[in-house]
Amino acid sequence: MNQTQQCYQMLDAKWRLLRLKYPELPEQHGIRIEYFANSRKGGYVKQGNFETIWLNSDFLNHHGQDFIDRTVPHELAHIVDQIVNGMAYTRTMRRVLHGPSWRAIMRDMGCDPKRCHSYDQSASGRIKQLFVWENEGGELMPLTPIRHKRMLKCKPGRGYYRREHQHGTVYHFTGRVQTVGGA
Numbered sequence: 001m002n003q004t005q006q007c008y009q010m011l012d013a014k015w016r017l018l019r020l021k022y023p024e025l026p027e028q029h030g031i032r033i034e035y036f037a038n039s040r041k042g043g044y045v046k047q048g049n050f051e052t053i054w055l056n057s058d059f060l061n062h063h064g065q066d067f068i069d070r071t072v073p074h075e076l077a078h079i080v081d082q083i084v085n086g087m088a089y090t091r092t093m094r095r096v097l098h099g100p101s102w103r104a105i106m107r108d109m110g111c112d113p114k115r116c117h118s119y120d121q122s123a124s125g126r127i128k129q130l131f132v133w134e135n136e137g138g139e140l141m142p143l144t145p146i147r148h149k150r151m152l153k154c155k156p157g158r159g160y161y162r163r164e165h166q167h168g169t170v171y172h173f174t175g176r177v178q179t180v181g182g183a
C-alpha cells in the first residue's frame with residue numbers, strides 16, 4: 001500500500017467511528033487528499049471546504065505512518081467540527097479552531113487532542129535554536145529567536161501569532177528550546 005492509500009485507509013476508518021457518534025454525517029466522506037510542500041505546516045483544511053485535506057508531502061515522505069496517524073485525524077476533526085458544529089468565534093471574532101468541540105471529536109476518534117503534528121524542517125546545515133510555542137490544540141510552533149522575542153513582548157493572553165490557516169490562535173511558550181540543523 002502506498003502512502004496515499006494509507007491516508008485514505010485512515011480517513012475511512014475514522015469516518016466509520018465518527019458516523020456512530022454523529023449519524024448526521026453522510027455514509028461516504030468524499031474527502032480527497034491533496035499535497036503541498038516547502039512549509040512548516042503539517043496539514044490544513046480550508047474554511048467551508050469539506051472535501052479536501054491538504055498534507056505536507058515532505059513530512060509525509062520523511063515521517064510516513066507516524067505523520068498520517070497525527071495529521072489525518074487532526075484535519076478530519078476540523079472538517080467534521082465545521083459540519084456538525086458550524087463555525088465558532090471568540091469575542092474578538094477570531095475563529096476557534098482547537099476548541100472544546102474539536103477536542104471532543106478528536107477523542108471520539110480515539111485520538112489525543114494534545115498530540116502535535118509539527119515536525120522540524122531542518123534542511124539547512126546551520127545549527128539554530130528554536131523556541132517551542134504551543135497552542136490550545138496542542139500544536140507546536142517552533143519560533144526563531146527573533147520571533148520568540150516578539151511573542152514574549154505580547155501581553156499574556158494576547159500572544160497571537162498570525163499564521164496562514166491558523167488565524168489568531170493563542171500560543172504560549174512551553175519553555176522548551178530545540179536545537180536543529182548541523183551535520
Ligand SMILES: [Zn+2]
Nearest residue numbers: 074078097137
Ligand atoms: Zn488544527
